[in-house]
Amino acid sequence: MAAKPDIVTLDQIGAFDTLIDARSPAEFALDHLPGAINLPVLDDEERRIVGTLYKQTGAFEARRIGGAWVARNIARHIEAVMQDRPARWRPLVYCWRGGQRSGAFALWLRQIGWAAAQLQGGYKGYRRWVVEQLDALPPTLDWRVIAGPTGSGKTRLLQALAARGAQVLDLEALARHRGSILGAWPDGQPQPSQKAFDTALVDALRRFDPARPVWVEAESRKIGAVQLPEAMAAALQRAPRVQVEVPFAARLALVLQDYAWLGRDPQALALRLSALRGLQSNDTLARWQDWAQAGRLPELFAELMTHHYDPLYRRSQERTAAGRVLPVTALDAAGLDRAAAELLDDAGMPPVFR
Template sequence: MTARGQPAVARPKCNGSADRAQTGAANRAGFPQAGVEVASRARIHRACDNFSLPADLFVSTSLKSLLVSLEKAGDFDEIIDVRTPLEFAEDHIPGALNAPVLSNEERVLVGTTYRQVSPFEAARIGAALVARNIAHHLETTFADRPRSWRPLIYCWRGGKRSGSMTTVFSMVGWPARQLDGGYKSYRRATVAALDTLPKTFTYIALVGPTGSGKTRLLSALHQAGAQTLDLEALASHRGSLLGAWAGVPQPSQKHFDTLLATALRELDPRRPVFVEAESRRIGSVALPLALLETFHRGACVEVRSSCEDRAAFLLHDYAHLFDDPDSLKGQLQRMIGLHSRERVAGWQQLVDENRRAELAHELIERHYDPAYARSSHQHFVQLPNALQLNFRPNDADVVDQAKTLLAQLESHAFAAI
């Protein structure tokens, strides 16, 4: 056994006169072929005599022995995602490094060849591309990794892409391993975690109409030492119809799930978690039902602010919308169905005339407040018993206001949660 508990593989000596005997012994021992025929193996041995190469350079350890489960991912120095950049961008294991063995375009080429020519031709082209890309990574990305470096490698489902890099890295001498089931095993684990993990926490929901400063209060509570879960930060969206972040795309649903599961694992279940009231969807992503149902049943703080404070808050937080009037008018156009065409046209005219304050008041009174009245008591069953906070979101003392709230909760019935 090696120092790391791996089976030691005896290397046949490079002796051209013993090629046939060595080849027969390897076959009797069940030595993996790794795509190299017996006669070809003998030629490799002869070449070793001339070039001083180890005879087993092109002979891989059984891939099955290199598989590890997701539970052991923490045992490795680095996690390598060999999928395409597009696949990686959609979602990946947290902390993974993307070292694709096929580029986006190369994967399309291989897939097209598979469908239109033949599986064999696709495999031939793919193997050449994968070999070339792995060689490039060895000469660049991984050129400085020490002999003891332990990488865990994965692709979509634990197939040929990650198997190829794992095999080559093992030949180099690194104790590389392949994630059994690939990204799909990680995705299944994430979905399963989001069915159970949210239920292990006690939540206090910050409930209030748009513009009352709930997100700012949540940040202030975090600064005051409370435990918080900022769903809008994870979703890169404010949650309202006009809540898109300027120039920041939302994560995919899969990546949002990963971010959420990661954030939940960092929380302490012995302490309450403050969370901003949300509906099922935050922009284009959806919250898991287990989380939504748990904090909808939990304790609440009703955040109240004056109409003037709310309008000023919206003008500050949504100021970027007026920098692109056409985009803002397009977003208002989506409100047709919730409001009459005439009313929406009036709001669009306010945009054209740069009457920001008037538009903010109109949206508060005619859109946001009625929507809040319809949904809040329906979703948050503990809202009638909520502690009420008169919050001034535009003042400089928001952290002090948050500390006052925490002190009130300590002496309130919330002390029991």
């Protein structure tokens, strides 16, 4: 049965000017549709109270109390956000299931005269679609995986490829994590939720041209607290690989540059290293923590690379088919640009990308 004119499906989102998420701030923070703005009809505490009333006293009491809050919040949003919107403005509203919260908001907006619509199925329907896309999209793309031990400049090489017009997927940027015990983003930036990571990943995958290669860094299944979907991990496992080989001194210099921020809080760095207990001897771990607290980062990272990261990488390579080796002698802009040009040449890309 066709949807009503004021209830639209996901494939019609592009016809609207603004996407409004009517859920609570906590729901929005966990995940939301790309580009949506949060104009909650109930805040977190109001939603909790209404939910409790619904369970304890029934639907009528919950709606009697909640209805007044919904009306007040919608009016506040109209006054604060929508006073400059022209008559031709087309907003699309969604909530959890495409039910009462988004329905009330869209009705008010239509009463004013805007061509507001409600998203069929709400966020729940969108989440179901995301899960389907995570299974369907990865096998359709021509993946090229860049591998190499810690400090090989893989992320910088991706950036050099992107600067030459290549299609690039930076999974660490989406996950906001480098995928190691010290891989947290600087200044306490949190990782996205798994659902938000999935949303960002699908949004990126849908933008790629299947007829052109997509370059990506080799990653384990988990990147910090988030996880690659099964179809994505399997596609990357099957993809052609490029093994970047960089002199140790150049790798160490890059690691010291990328992780210099950890030296701002020696005590926190020493505490992070505690995650290696059981993987390294107590004497080794004590030495590394002493170096961390003394700010001796060159010695610390040199041993972390030789005693921890490089052995882990070698073990991971035993489970992976060998690929083409790309020697990179310098990780400066010129050296990375030369490496990117060589990769694109080998991939048969036209001169515009080289």
